[in-house]
Amino acid sequence: MPLITYREALRHAMAEELERDPNVVIMGEEVAQFNGAYKVTEGLLAKFGPKRIVDTPISEAGFLGMGIGSAMLGMRPVMELMFFSFYSVAFDQIFNNAANIRYMSGGLINCPIVIRGPANGGTNVGATHSHTPESIAAYHPGIKVVVPSTAYDAKGLLKSAIRDNDPVMFMENTMLYGETGEVPDEEYLVPLGSAKVMREGKDISIIGHGRAIQMALKSAEMLKHKHNIDAEVVDLRSIRPLDEETILASVRKTNRVLLVEEAKPFCSVSAMLACIIQEKAFDYLDAPIRRVTSVDAPAIYSPPLEKEQLPTPQKIFDAALAVLK
Amino acid sequence: MIKKTPSAKKSEVAAAGYDARQAPINAKLGQDEKIQFYRDMLRIRRFEERCLRSYQQGKIGGFLHLYIGQESVAVGCCSVMSDNDHIITAYRDHGHALGVGMGMNELMAENFGKYTGCSKGKGGSMHYFDPSRHYWGGHGIVGGQIPLGTGIAYALKYKGIKGACMAFMGDGAVNQGAVHESYNLAALWDLPVVYIIENNGYSMGTSQERSSAGESLAGRAAGYGMNWAIVENGHDVYEVRDKVSRALKLAHEQSKPTVLEIRTYRYRGHSVADPDSTYRDKAEIEAYKNTKDPIMVYQHALLAEGVLTEEIIKTIDDSARAEAETSAQFAEQSPYPTIEDIKKDVYWEVDNPQDKKSVGSLFFD
Structure with missing residues (x-):
């Protein structure tokens, strides 16, 4: 392709x-x-x-x-x-x-x-x-x-x-x-509301959307390389409609959840996901759900600081280890 | 106490000598058409009087923005619509809805929050819709409908349809940014839209002179290089028809927008919840009623012309009252929407499952 x-x-x-x-x-x-x-x-x-x-x-x-x-x-x-x-x-x-x-x-x-x-x-x-x-x-x-x-x-x-x-x-x-x-030459459609498992794993589900998913894939490689942890990475792709089935299937499989997104934490997509997961898969959870989001303040200009305000592969890596502890 | 703005006085003087009855659109009117305008205005008034009773009886919730006093505007404007013309208005929308031919039953039922209402009880008095009659609402946010009306005009032009959109607003809306952004787009792209400011003198409880800078509201169009005009005697259905039809002609034939300011007056408060005692005195309302009531003025004119007789007047009135009463009974006897209906009409896809393309959850309760 x-x-x-x-x-x-x-x-x-x-x-x-x-x-x-x-x-x-x-x-x-x-x-x-x-x-x-x-x-x-x-x-x-x-x-x-x-x-x-x-x-x-x-x-x-x-x-x-x-x-x-x-x-x-x-x-x-x-x-x-x-x-x-x-x-x-x-x-x-x-x-x-x-x-x-x-x-x-x-x-x-x-x-x-x-x-x-x-x-x-x-x-x-x-x-x-x-x-x-x-x-x-x-x-x-x-x-x-x-x-x-x-x-x-x-x-x-x-x-x-x-x-x-x-x-x-x-x-x-x-x-x-x-x-x-x-991207194939021939025509295709991706339906709204279908999440995608970007990387299969058995130890933890890292779930999110947007650029945070690209970071999560890097974090997953770090987890594998340094700790032999198999992280599953799920890209929501669509927020509403939301593919609850794919999310919950991953949770039931790994029993541990890290949610990632670039947005602020309060009333965010990850906050909603945490609610859905505890409502529908509480018994499958072996640890509290954790999140990596932006630091909860308006977006700072200062270039090196802005990098730190946003999620990073390192932050996701660290948070995943905390979920697995 | 209201003070007339100097410009308004000046304009009234300037309008002297103009006889709207002789305008081409009016000169050839037959008796039946003239009587129809009278009937249409009276139907609006009787419908709204019945709405008010139902509101006072607790049958209608929320707000009820009555159009009483302004009937000549909706009837005049709707009477000159051609097959490809469209209209959109704000929350004082009963007159326009009846003007385009919507029935009292579906409107009253909507006010009652019943499933038989024009919007299945989901919109209420402020949110009537009937796209089959080119009536695009019924919108609750002051000025928020004006970009939509501009978009309807844009779509007409894009599709090569020789029609126009009349986008109504109140005098308060002219200070909203969305209205000015719309003016700019319409003038920039020569869109077939007629912006109609129904200037009843008050944006809620704030008079024009306390809310709007400048001499005239329509005159702001000049800043956008757009045509504009004032209908001084908005109580005169003939003058409304004449000026609006000219603006529509400009839209149809040259795809040019117009801002038209129609001077009118409402007898009731901003909504029925408005005690209407803080910003104008009763004498002002009475003075307008006694000299410019659109229905009485027109009735006297048609009596003088020999078009109406006391007998016809009574027949029309009896009929309008009965129609309004029947609509209240219809609304009363109609069912409410069900709990299941709350989540219908949110997404097209959910209501058309056979054509659904997306997967996943759309609701989260």
Whole structure:
């Protein structure tokens, strides 16, 4: 299989869906003429023209709300947030309008919109540009939340998200854009709501999403190499819908759980997972569940400190040993 | 006590000599159409009066934002919609819903929180919807619907449909950022949208002069290079029809947006929960009722024209009252949604399991 970057995988997904469905449009700040602030949409304007690839003003509430309105009338807009952090500027449009319109209309109106962009820290851009709002988005019934960690999943999940009839918040990671992975030439979809066992193991389950999973895979190698521990690594890939079966199967197999994520600890995805696991697999646990998250403060700018604020392979390694102690 | 803004006075003077009855859209109206506008306005009023009784009886929960006094706006606007036109409005949405042809039964039942309501009892008075009639709500957050209306216009243009979206808001909404962002997008991309500010003078309990800077609300459109106009006599269904139809024509034929400010007045509080005693005096309300009530003014005009007779007036009134009463009975006798219904209509996929593509859990209780 060809090796392509996570960025290219996203671009290919959009290009294929633009070809397939005339109701798909790509909109956002700098997505067209500038070729994308992070070059995810590079070349799409040249290929599809300005009707399909649309530069918007810096006006998130306006253009996201406009996209939601157009989705109500049958379009399938894929809206790029240059940084996912800017979702908060459009909070009312996303969480009052997109999330609720189907419900409040008694099922008469659909909102097939994708809101995508990078949601991560670690790039020294300070607290305003480093939000990881997976749990905030997933808190809202009506919204779906997807977080791919590989090129293969980025493409397959984005195609599924664009075809989905519900609003999907698709959270990428600038630090993964350049990472390569095997992606087949032939078309494929990854369904929303299916987790993936990235590494099989019998001693501990390390469960999480996003870039933290790439770190967890490194930690797992360290655990094997230094302590002959076989860690299983489970990538959620999708937060809502959530693949509870795969999570619980891993817990029942290893009996020990470490949850990892880049977000802050309070009311986070890992907090929810800990609740689900103790409700549904309490008797299988041989040790308390532990978590590795960001340090609970706004994202610090200072580059060496920001590295320390975020999860690291070493932190995950140490926490895994603590669970196994 | 309210103070009229200087600009409002000036505009009234400027409007002198204009006769909306002679406008092309009105000059050729037949008797039946004229009577229909009267009937439509009266139906809104009788429906809302019945809503108020039900609210006072504890049958309707939450908020009830009555449109009484503003009927000419919804009826005038809806009467000039063509097949490809759409509308969206805020929470004072009963008049527009009846204006596009939704039935009193489904609206009253929605107010009662019943399953037979237009939104299955999931939206309430502020959240009526009927996309089959191009009626996209019914929205609770001030100004929040305006980007959606802009998006509907965007989709119409994208699909090459010769239609427009009328996006209604109150005078309070003009200070919301989302409204200005929408103006910019509409003007930038020549979207076929007509923004209609129903200026009833008060954003909740705060008068226009205490909440909005500048001389006119619609005039802010000039900053975006957008067309704008004021309907001074929003109580006059003919003037509403004339100005709105011109804006729609501009949208249909040139794909240009317009901001239209329609001066109107509400007799009741912001919602029924508003005691309406702190920010305006009763004399002001009475003065408007006595001189500009849209139904009475129109009734007198049609009586003078010989279109209406006392007998027809009584028949229409009896019929509207009976229809409203029947809707209250229908609502009363309808079932509530079930506990199972709480989790329906959240996700399309869950409601259409045969076409479900995703796996995993969507609910967590």
